[in-house]
Amino acid sequence: MLKRISSIKDRVEELREKGVQKGDDTGFKCLDELYSVKQGTFTIFQGAPTHGKSEVIFEVLMNQATKYGKKSLVLSPESGNAEEITLELIHKYLKKSPYKSNPYSTCTEKEFNSAFNWVDYHFVIADDDEKSYSFDELIAEVDEYEAEYKTVFELLMAEPWNELNHKLALQENSGRQDLAIEDELTMLRQYNKKKDKHTFLSFHPSNQQLIYDKDSGTSFYAMPKAREAAGGQATLRKAFSWINIWRPPVGLIDPEFDRPYLENELIVQVEKSKPKGVGKKGICRLFFDWKGNRYYEEINGNISYAFEHEEKVQTVRPITAIQPNIEFDKPFTKEIIIRPTPLDEYDDDPPF
Template sequence: MTTTKTLPMALDVEKCVVASLMLYPDQLEYARATLKPESFYSGDYQEAFSAMVEMREQGIDIDLQTLSLQLKKRNKINEPEIFVAECTDTSTTKYLDGHIKMLLDYSSKRNTIGLLRSSLNKLYTDDFEFTEILPELSSIIDSIENQSITGNDTVPRQGRILTVGKISDRLDDYYKSGLKFSGVSTGWKSITQHYRPAKGTLNIITGIPGHGKSEFFDALSVNISLEHDWKWSIFSPENFPVEFHVQKLSEKIIGKPMFNSNSKMNEHEFHAALSWIDEHYGFIDLHEDNCTLEAVLNLVKGSGVDGLLIDPWNELEVRLRQGETETDFIGRQLTKLRRFARKQNIAVFVIAHPAKMHKNTDTGKYEPPTPYQIAGSAHWANKADNILTVHRDFESDKNEVDICIYKVKFKVHGSVGKVKLCYDKVTGRYSEDENW
């Protein structure tokens, strides 16, 4: 079968999107989280979009002149100065949502035609009966629906209605091997009884500054990786430079300090720790001009890691949309994080500081902050799957630390409660006291 019809395209819409990004490059983070170069029909617009994404990743400021120079270096567009001038000599918009939706709609039509074309061609031959083609068409429809749910950017995100019949295989698997959905051990029996981290969840760790939120997460991640071989992407300005963070992880792995002790780890132990960390951890180093959640997620997406840490939340830039409050922004970002965790099937951890705390008037001590006391928004309590507070008793001879499990959304992952651990300041390890 041949056709004289061109594929669906909207070059005027594509031109508007590209021109708007050239003139208002602050919109690029939103666009790159939604579009891919293949979303464009025009090869020139694909190239221009790719060039701007590359410039942003390299920390190069985007203006018309620098973009023209970048396109000239890439040498894929004829006369890039004229191309940029013609692009920007058109109507543009600061608010791309509607135009991006139209662009994706056309892209989705082209994608669907590509999926169906080979099957439909078979109907023009005598080699196939109609009933033989039905399973193939059904498979294509399922593929389109699945791509929509998993966030393929060239398919309209319409979603679908699931029935028990459609997911019967998944339900059988859940019934027969439900334990694999229950999360993993934390390495501390007392905590695992209440909280089992699981892929596809959004986990928040809070606590008063200096009480050991980052230390606890590091110990938790080491335990999980030692027992379950999880791989991690770590965005932790709290622990930069990376040398400091690697030292802390090494001491937890080996159980010895790196410096200033007669019992410090030897060179063999040091290199063994480095090798293990290299296998299980990657450290995200964002450019200071692009310290956004979108930049983090773009680096992690498709990387195959099991977990992601953002520590702390307030190191990420706040980029409010027109009329948006900080509360609305946090809610939108947490929704994005939760969806990302589910689509990528990874466990996302965020360390968030509480708002200003006040001492208990009776005891003169700070109480453990609750989910609704996390700074910025009540959305922390509402959007997260699991929330833990790390609260340290500095007057305890045992360096006791309370791990308060304030929220566990799914009972298969545990239940609320409070557990005590002992913190070893020398190695950074946490242990359980059998006498408790």
């Protein structure tokens, strides 16, 4: 659509008055300095298998629901079926395992039911057991669901890229993967802008070279770069925000601090940030608490979970049959104080 400058003067004046607005906080001070969740755009996460792409996206979704009350549609086949993903989200909400089979779980029925209601209010899961979704099919189901239930998903999680059905896009581009990806990301950009949504995607790197560290005797893949993703430069050009994540191998020396990387350490690199004002390039570190199933950061040597660096967090909760004993004409606020459990107390490897 062609637009005369004079026809958009009011919006130009509004932007001039307010300035370029940053997106919403992720919950972590170190990451918020580099990245924000801007509605009307999308973010691509890239990392090797088992390095925690889905975990990081789940963390951001949980934090967006907690602070802003946003609702999410989740399509993440590698994270499990609908039941498993539901329990994963409940675990994150409670910061303790909901599984009765877990000998360390202290989850009560009351806590489980409260968490179940919260997750039910903020999340819907797209189960691909019967079919593999294309973007067109996923968007059509989102629109249909929103119309039927009179709700809105502010956030979509559709990952990993290779689990989506790209056959039609490839056919329309004579099998050219780069052109197919460009077409699909263009369509996704237009959809997010029109509907004011934010979509999280993830890619696996391809063609990485294995590195051998003689000091630790460890072979590993380095932090991936955007150009190593499927579609290469074509994918990077179409992306708004691009975040690489890397889980360092045990025993490798961290050159910045001259110590071995910690077992639960995750390096997060923002390689691209658009539109202007959303963030900037840079690297930060997060740490995974296996028992709580959540990430935390270190601030001045202290452990800080999502939003704990802020004094208070306004939490949006659904109206359920059992009402909490508070005044509903006032915002519900709470302070969260949680400490991680040392990883060596548990026999199993932490599922990063």
